[in-house]
Amino acid sequence: MKxxxxxxxATLQRWATLTKSLLRVGVEVLPMAGLPTLKLxxxxxxxxxxxxxxxxxxxxxxxxxxxxxxxxxxxxGGTTHPxxxxxxxxxxxxxxxxxxxxxxxxxxxxTAKARKRPxxxxxxxxx
Numbered sequence: 325m326k327x328x329x330x331x332x333x334a335t336l337q338r339w340a341t342l343t344k345s346l347l348r349v350g351v352e353v354l355p356m357a358g359l360p361t362l363k364l365x366x367x368x369x370x371x372x373x374x375x376x377x378x379x380x381x382x383x384x385x386x387x388x389x390x391x392x393x394x395x396x397x398x399x400x401g402g403t404t405h406p407x408x409x410x411x412x413x414x415x416x417x418x419x420x421x422x423x424x425x426x427x428x429x430x431x432x433x434x435t436a437k438a439r440k441r442p443x444x445x446x447x448x449x450x451x
Contacts, residue, residue, distance in 0.1 A: 349429075356371070364433075373398075376412045380428055381427060386411070395412065
């Protein structure tokens with residue numbers, strides 16, 4: 325994957341609209357690896373990358389999304405080893421960002437319920 329283009333005002337406006345609706349359901353927007361990242365319950369599921377939205381979506385469950393022009397698997401270092409289950413959806417498909425983000429949230433909730441991981445407990449440090 326090539327380096328991200330500078331984010332345009334149109335992309336920032338679409339991102340702001342998307343995140344505003346997500347904040348209402350408890351999603352946080354936090355920096356991660358220098359990118360504004362969508363997190364729910366401490367789990368990242370999306371990010372803004374230049375003029376594209378990156379979402380954690382199972383390609384097997386979303387073959388039509390992967391077939392859209394310009395959509396590709398997210399490969400941060402250009403190493404031909406993309407991050408498993410992460411897709412880059414360019415601004416040209418920004419009308420789909422809302423529904424795809426909803427799918428990513430559903431998948432996140434499903435996997436969290438399946439794992440049922442207990443919260444992390446860190447031992448107290450002795451002073």
